Structure formats: C-alpha cells, structure tokens
Amino acid sequence: xxxxxxxxxxxxxxxxxxxxxxxxxxxxxxxxxxxxxxxxxxxxxxxxxxxxxxxxxxxxxxxxxxxxxxxxxxxxxxxxxxxxxxxxxxxxxxxxxxxxxxxxxxxxxxxxxxxxxxxxxxxxxxxxxxxxxxxxxxxxxxxxxxxxxxxxxxxxxxxxxxxxxxxxxxxxxxxxxxxxxxxxxxxxxxxxxxxxxxxxxxxxxxxxxxxxxxxxxxxxxxxxxxxxxxxxxxxxxxxxxxxxxxxxxxxxxxxxxxxxxxxxxxxxxxxxxxxxxxxxxxxxxxxxxxxxxxxxxxxxxxxxxxxxxxxxxxxxxxxxxxxxxxxxxx
Amino acid sequence: xxxxxxxxxxxxxxxxxxxxxxxxxxxxxxxxxxxxxxxxxxxxxxxxxxxxxxxxxxxxxxxxxxxxxxxxxxxxxxxxxxxxxxxxxxxxxxxxxxxxxxxxxxxxxxxxxxxxxxxxxxxxxxxxxxxxxxxxxxxxxxxxxxxxxxxxxxxxxxxxxxxxxxxxxxxxxxxxxxxxxxxxxxxxxxxxxxxxxxxxxxxxxxxxxxxxxxxxxxxxxxxxxxxxxxxxxxxxxxxxxxxxxxxxxxxxxxxxxxxxxxxxxxxxxxxxxxxxxxxxxxxxxxxxxxxxxxxxxxxxxxxxxxxxxxxxxxxxxxxxxxxxxxxxxx
DNA sequence: CTGTTAGCGCCTTCAA
DNA sequence: TTGAAGGCGCTAACAG
Numbered sequence: 001x002x003x004x005x006x007x008x009x010x011x012x013x014x015x016x017x018x019x020x021x022x023x024x025x026x027x028x029x030x031x032x033x034x035x036x037x038x039x040x041x042x043x044x045x046x047x048x049x050x051x052x053x054x055x056x057x058x059x060x061x062x063x064x065x066x067x068x069x070x071x072x073x074x075x076x077x078x079x080x081x082x083x084x085x086x087x088x089x090x091x092x093x094x095x096x097x098x099x100x101x102x103x104x105x106x107x108x109x110x111x112x113x114x115x116x117x118x119x120x121x122x123x124x125x126x127x128x129x130x131x132x133x134x135x136x137x138x139x140x141x142x143x144x145x146x147x148x149x150x151x152x153x154x155x156x157x158x159x160x161x162x163x164x165x166x167x168x169x170x171x172x173x174x175x176x177x178x179x180x181x182x183x184x185x186x187x188x189x190x191x192x193x194x195x196x197x198x199x200x201x202x203x204x205x206x207x208x209x210x211x212x213x214x215x216x217x218x219x220x221x222x223x224x225x226x227x228x229x230x231x232x233x234x235x236x237x238x239x240x241x242x243x244x245x246x247x248x249x250x251x252x253x254x255x256x257x258x259x260x261x262x263x264x265x266x267x268x269x270x271x272x273x274x275x276x277x278x279x280x281x282x283x284x285x286x287x288x289x290x291x292x293x294x295x296x297x298x299x300x301x302x303x304x305x306x307x308x309x310x311x312x313x314x315x316x317x318x319x320x321x322x323x324x325x326x327x328x329x330x
Numbered sequence: 331x332x333x334x335x336x337x338x339x340x341x342x343x344x345x346x347x348x349x350x351x352x353x354x355x356x357x358x359x360x361x362x363x364x365x366x367x368x369x370x371x372x373x374x375x376x377x378x379x380x381x382x383x384x385x386x387x388x389x390x391x392x393x394x395x396x397x398x399x400x401x402x403x404x405x406x407x408x409x410x411x412x413x414x415x416x417x418x419x420x421x422x423x424x425x426x427x428x429x430x431x432x433x434x435x436x437x438x439x440x441x442x443x444x445x446x447x448x449x450x451x452x453x454x455x456x457x458x459x460x461x462x463x464x465x466x467x468x469x470x471x472x473x474x475x476x477x478x479x480x481x482x483x484x485x486x487x488x489x490x491x492x493x494x495x496x497x498x499x500x501x502x503x504x505x506x507x508x509x510x511x512x513x514x515x516x517x518x519x520x521x522x523x524x525x526x527x528x529x530x531x532x533x534x535x536x537x538x539x540x541x542x543x544x545x546x547x548x549x550x551x552x553x554x555x556x557x558x559x560x561x562x563x564x565x566x567x568x569x570x571x572x573x574x575x576x577x578x579x580x581x582x583x584x585x586x587x588x589x590x591x592x593x594x595x596x597x598x599x600x601x602x603x604x605x606x607x608x609x610x611x612x613x614x615x616x617x618x619x620x621x622x623x624x625x626x627x628x629x630x631x632x633x634x635x636x637x638x639x640x641x642x643x644x645x646x647x648x649x650x651x652x653x654x655x656x657x658x659x660x
Numbered sequence: 661c662t663g664t665t666a667g668c669g670c671c672t673t674c675a676a
Numbered sequence: 677t678t679g680a681a682g683g684c685g686c687t688a689a690c691a692g
Contacts, residue, residue, distance in 0.1 A: 006448075006685095008684095008685060008686085009685065009686065009687095010685080018662080018663085019662065019663045019664075020663090020664095020685090020686080020687090021662070021663060021664080021665095021687080021688085022661090022662060022663075024686065024687060024688085025661095025662090025687095028687080032661060032662090033661070033662085034661060034662085037661085037662085051448075052685080052686070052687095053448070053684090053685050053686070054448055054449050055385060055388050055389045055394065055449070055684090055685080055686095056389055056668090056684070056685035056686040056687090057685080057686060057687080058385050058668095058686095059385050059386055059389050059668050059669070059670095059684090059685080059686075060667080060668050060685080060686050060687050060688085061668085061686085061687070062668075064385065066428070066449070073414070074410060074413050074414035074417055075410050075411050075413075075414040075620070077407070077410075080404060080405050080407075080410050081405050083404050083405075083429075084403070084404035084405040084431055087404055087429060087430070087431045088431060088433060091430070091431070091442075096428055096430070096445075096446060096449060097428065097429055097430070098396070098426055098427065098428050098429075099413075099417060099427055099428075099429050100417070100421070100426070100427070101414055101417045101418060101421070103418060112421075115426075116426060118336075118381075118383070118384055119384050119385070119396070119426060220607045244607070247604075247607065248607075251607070251609065255609075272603070272604070273602070273604075274577075274602070274603075274604040276550075277550045277574075277577065277578070277581070279581065279585075290405070336669095338668095338669060338670085339669065339670065339671095340669080348678080348679090349678070349679045349680075350669090350670080350671090350679085350680095351671080351672080351678070351679060351680080351681095352677090352678065352679075354670065354671055354672085355671090355672095355677095355678090358671080362677065362678090363677070363678085364677060364678085367677085367678085382669080382670070382671095383668090383669050383670070385668090385669080385670095386668070386669035386670040386671090386684090387669080387670060387671080388670095388684095389668090389669080389670075389684050389685070389686090390669080390670050390671050390672085390683080390684050391670085391671075391684085392684075
C-alpha cells in the first residue's frame with residue numbers, strides 16, 4: 001500500500017456524484033447540505049478512506065494547526081517535562097508540534113525560530129539564549145510567540161524559584177531552625193537571583209534568623225566540598241542550590257558521622273528522580289514542568305484564537321518534605 | 331511587524347521587473363538564467379526579505395522536508411537522548427521534526443502516526459506499544475517508516491542489551507569472579523529477553539562459572555530487597571537489571587556493612603546521571619541514545635532519497651567501569 | 661441547497 | 677533565456 005496515491009476530494013466528489021464544494025462542505029460540517037446528500041458523501045469518503053490533505057488546507061486557510069517549540073537542548077531534563085505538558089495540551093486542542101533543538105547556539109536559535117515559524121501558526125521560545133536585543137527582533141518577526149523562562153516583549157510563562165525557596169526556609173524555621181546556610185550555585189542565572197531575593201525577604205521578615213551564603217557550585221562535588229564551611233557557619237539548616245549539591249553535602253556529612261537531620265537539615269532543589277532514594281531521602285522543591293508547558297500552550301492558544309493571555313504567568317514549585325529535614329538537636 | 335504580510339514571489343517579481351517563473355528559477359538555483367538578471371532578482375529578494383512559502387512549495391512539490399516522530403512518553407529519559415540525536419541529524423540534512431507523544435496509549439499511537447504522517451514525508455515510530463498486527467497495518471499505511479527498538483515490516487534501529495551485559499560478565503570474570511547473580515527485572519520486555527540470552531551464552535562459554543537468577547523489580551526498593559537472596563546465592567558479582575535496582579542493592583549492602591566491591595561487586599544498567607555519585611560509583615552500561623536517534627534518521631533519510639537502508643541496525647551500549655566492581659576477596 | 665469559479669503561493673512544462 | 681499558463685488539493689465567495 002505504500003505507494004498508493006492518496007484519495008483526493010475530487011475522487012470523493014466523483015464517487016458520490018456531487019461537486020467538490022459539496023464534499024468540502026460536508027467534511028467541514030457545514031450544515032447547509034441536504035442530509036441525504038451529506039450521508040452519501042460521508043459514505044463515499046469512508047469507503048475511499050478519504051481525509052483532506054492538511055497541506056492544501058493550510059495553504060488556503062492560512063493556518064497549519066501546528067506550533068513550533070524551540071529549545072536549547074532536548075536532552076536537558078528541564079525541558080522534557082515541559083515539552084510533554086506542552087505537547088499533550090496542544091494535541092488535546094487539535095494542534096501538532098514542531099520541535100527544534102538549537103544546541104545552545106544563539107545563531108541557530110534565531111534561524112530555527114524564523115524558519116519553523118513559517119511552517120506553523122505560532123512559536124514557543126524556551127529559555128532563549130540570545131541577547132535581549134536579538135530577542136526583541138525575533139519576537140517581532142515570529143509573533144504570535146510565547147516565552148518560557150524568560151521575559152521580553154511577548155507573553156511569558158516562567159517558573160518561580162523564589163516562593164519555594166522561601167517555603168523551605170519557613171518549613172525549617174517552623175521546626176525551630178534559626179541559623180541557615182545557602183549553598184550558592186550559578187550566580188548569573190535568573191533563577192539564582194530569585195533565590196537570593198527569597199533570602200533577602202526571609203532575613204527581613206524573620207528577624208531572629210541568620211542566613212550565611214556559601215559559594216559552591218551546581219554539582220555533587222561542590223556540595224561535598226562545602227561541608228567544612230557549612231559547619232563553620234554554625235548553621236543547622238542548609239538550602240542547597242540544587243539536588244546534586246545537596247546530595248554531595250549529605251554524602252560528605254554522612255561520611256563524617258554528622259547526623260542528618262539531627263545536626264544538619266539539608267534541602268535540595270529540583271526533585272531529581274534519585275532524590276527520594278538517598279538516606280535520609282531528600283527534602284526538595286520540584287518545578288512542575290508539565291504544568292509550565294501546558295500554561296505556555298494555553299497562552300499561545302489564547303493568542304491564536306484572538307484572546308488576550310495573561311502577560312506573565314508564574315508556576316510555583318511544590319515543596320516535598322522528606323527525611324533530610326527535621327527539628328534541630330535541642 | 332507582527333501583522334506584516336509575508337512578501338510573496340509576486341512581490342519580488344514586480345520589484346525586479348521579471349516574471350514569477352524567473353524568480354522561482356533563481357531561488358531554486360536553476361542555472362539557465364542570465365547572471366545579471368539573477369543578481370537583480372537576488373537583490374530584490376534580499377531587500378524584501380523574501381523566502382519562499384514552505385507550505386506552497388510542499389503542496390506543489392509533494393514533499394514537506396519534515397519528518398514525524400511518535401514516542402510513547404516524551405518525559406521518559408530513554409527517548410530524550412534519542413530525540414535529540416534524531417533532531418540534530420535531521421536538521422543537519424535540512425529537515426524539520428514533528429513530534430507526537432502517544433501517552434502510552436495504543437489507539438492514540440495509531441492515530442497520531444497516521445495523522446502526523448500526512449504532514450510530513452516519513453515517520454519514525456519509537457518503541458510502538460501496539461500489537462504486531464496493528465503495527466503491520468500502520469507500517470503499510472505510513473511508509474516510509476523506520477522502527478526504533480522494535481522490529482516489524484520496516485527498517486529498524488535498536489539498542490543491543492545483550493552484548494553489554496555479556497561485556498560486564500566478562501569484565502567481572504576477568505577479575506576473578508565465578509559466581510554471579512542476576513537481578514531480573516521486567517520479564518516481558520524485549521530487552522529482558524536479550525539480557526537472559528546473554529546469560530545463556532555466558533553459561534555455555536564460561537564453563538566454570540555459575541549464574542543465579544534472582545527475581546527482583548526495576549526500582550530501588552526491589553534492589554535493596556534482594557540483598558538476602560544475593561548473599562544466600564553465594565555470588566560475588568551481581569548484575570542488576572538497571573541502575574536503580576543496583577543502587578538499592580548497593581545501599582542495602584553498605585548499611586549491612588558488606589564491603590563493595592570487596593565482598594560484592596555490583597553493576598547496573600543505564601548510566602543514569604546519579605550513577606557516578608554513589609559510593610563507590612556504579613559500574614554500568616549506557617545505551618548511546620543519541621546515536622540511536624541519529625541512526626534512525628539516517629535510515630529514514632535513505633528511504634526518503636531512494637537508497638536502501640540496512641534492514642536492522644543495532645547500537646551497542648558502552649560499559650563504564652567504576653568503583654562498584656573489582657576483584658573478589660581472595 | 662448545490663455547482664461553478666477563483667484563488668492560496670509556488671513550480672514546471674510549453675512556447676516564444 | 678524568458679514569460680505565460682496550468683495545476684498541487686482545497687476552501688470560499690458567488691450565482692443559480
């Protein structure tokens with residue numbers, strides 16, 4: 001069957017003994033067709049296994065029922081849940097999804113955005129790496145467009161890193177912790193700024209607490225390497241930049257015979273799959289990436305259907321309390 | 331600029347003072363155009379920022395320069411690297427990629443395959459969940475098509491789970507191990523069958539060794555729960571179904587004070603990101619998913635360009651030796 | 661209610 | 677070497 005030519009609307013019209021227009025009307029649910037005729041057309045269509053050529057429809061209708069998503073790296077776990085949430089939401093609304101992986105390359109990113117936009121009705125730019133100026137240009141050229149985890153001259157959907165970090169602090173505070181250490185990660189990222197801002201707030205609002213910032217990295221080794229500084233700071237509650245860093249610290253503490261959470265409560269960030277398996281299991285916060293993707297689609301869908309989306313929606317991570325945090329030793 | 335109508339070939343023709351046909355010829359690199367004229371056309375096109383409407387081209391040329399990929403779950407790490415490898419390879423050849431997530435749903439899978447195929451030139455079906463009969467039908471309808479991690483009436487690309495498991499056995503054997511335990515996982519999967527086949531081979535070819543099969547699951551807890559059985563079997567080398575299971579066993583062993591790799595060498599499978607951070611770090615095997623994806627594209631590309639791809643290519647995982655395996659205690 | 665006609669934007673014979 | 681004309685398959689006025 002591979003080489004069988006697709007049946008066209010002309011075939012159906014001939015088979016049913018009507019004009020192309022009538023077939024078109026029936027296929028598009030136009031009510032102004034004699035029921036009997038309509039039934040005959042449907043029967044012919046079914047018999048011939050006909051369904052309209054989407055390309056031809058796209059050309060005449062000026063819409064493709066397809067959207068494009070540009071991501072910096074398809075293998076980055078951050079984008080995967082997002083893509084799934086996005087894809088499923090879009091499919092539920094009858095849209096198809098074109099993806100493009102920019103390989104973290106700024107030029108490629110711009111090109112892919114422009115090019116894939118022409119094959120679709122709208123674009124979702126995921127954490128674009130390009131400069132603000134470039135972004136402004138591209139956004140103007142590819143509208144309608146929605147930005148994910150970046151702001152610009154278009155509706156945006158972003159994860160909120162501030163609220164959950166603050167929630168973790170509050171959780172520890174409620175358990176009696178007063179001295180905290182924050183293992184700082186990538187300093188220049190936007191999410192890092194949000195975390196620092198949460199720290200500021202906490203310092204202001206929780207007057208009797210103290211939060212030390214300890215420069216560390218984003219991986220296991222840097223978490224482990226921060227143990228001495230953490231202990232020296234006198235902190236009982238530790239907020240790591242991410243789970244890997246938290247696990248490094250946890251591992252180093254365990255090796256040193258330091259009870260967790262007895263002497264040190266440790267919280268991570270991300271909820272990577274292994275977080276539940278450390279001993280004790282890691283308290284952390286998880287960005288609901290699927291929801292982020294679904295929201296991005298929702299915003300684009302609004303744009304596509306003439307509605308006005310929220311200009312900037314924010315998705316808040318859930319704090320997942322596990323065994324690595326608890327009351328400090330009396 | 332958002333609402334600016336795209337410039338068409340007619341605009342360029344008018345601007346350059348030539349016919350549509352000439353513009354078309356120039357844009358497609360047809361050499362039979364007067365160089366001076368061609369230059370004028372190119373200048374006009376550049377000035378107007380023209381590039382041909384891909385939809386219109388698709389309609390008349392009968393090809394979209396797009397392929398579709400159907401996966402059961404976009405958030406499954408197994409498919410992510412594959413998708414990236416695939417996407418990058420396809421983009422390098424000037425193709426676009428349409429994705430569809432079937433949500434592990436068989437009916438959806440069939441529908442998505444059929445529907446997305448009509449918007450593209452070929453299809454990659456990734457680990458389809460449908461029955462052999464259904465698959466045969468679908469494959470016939472959507473050709474050209476390439477199968478990933480499944481065989482059928484189309485070229486296929488699959489990971490080889492047999493060779494690497496055997497390689498791990500050989501690695502342990504070379505270190506002096508003679509008694510092995512295999513923590514069996516999902517019994518019904520194809521990859522499980524390949525693993526068992528590797529065990530058979532090893533039993534036959536390594537006459538002085540013994541391999542016990544211990545039923546376990548695919549997660550951390552089942553690995554941990556298998557410790558007693560492993561010890562009872564007298565094995566010194568353990569082959570876990572996957573990394574999670576291996577980590578569970580490793581964790582339980584450590585808690586029990588059983589030296590790894592001194593008393594027990596443990597190897598996992600998959601090389602999940604955390605595998606390098608256990609203590610000791612986990613020996614494991616990693617399927618190069620990116621390569622798998624690139625190979626799948628290559629096969630489809632062959633089909634698309636009239637070449638004949640290898641009917642069944644196999645990609646072999648690399649064994650990564652870390653600290654969790656070593657010589658057995660003398 | 662139904663058929664005829666004119667495009668959507670592009671490529672490609674066919675003449676000139 | 678160039679232009680005019682006819683589709684690709686479909687939808688949407690416009691008549692009848």
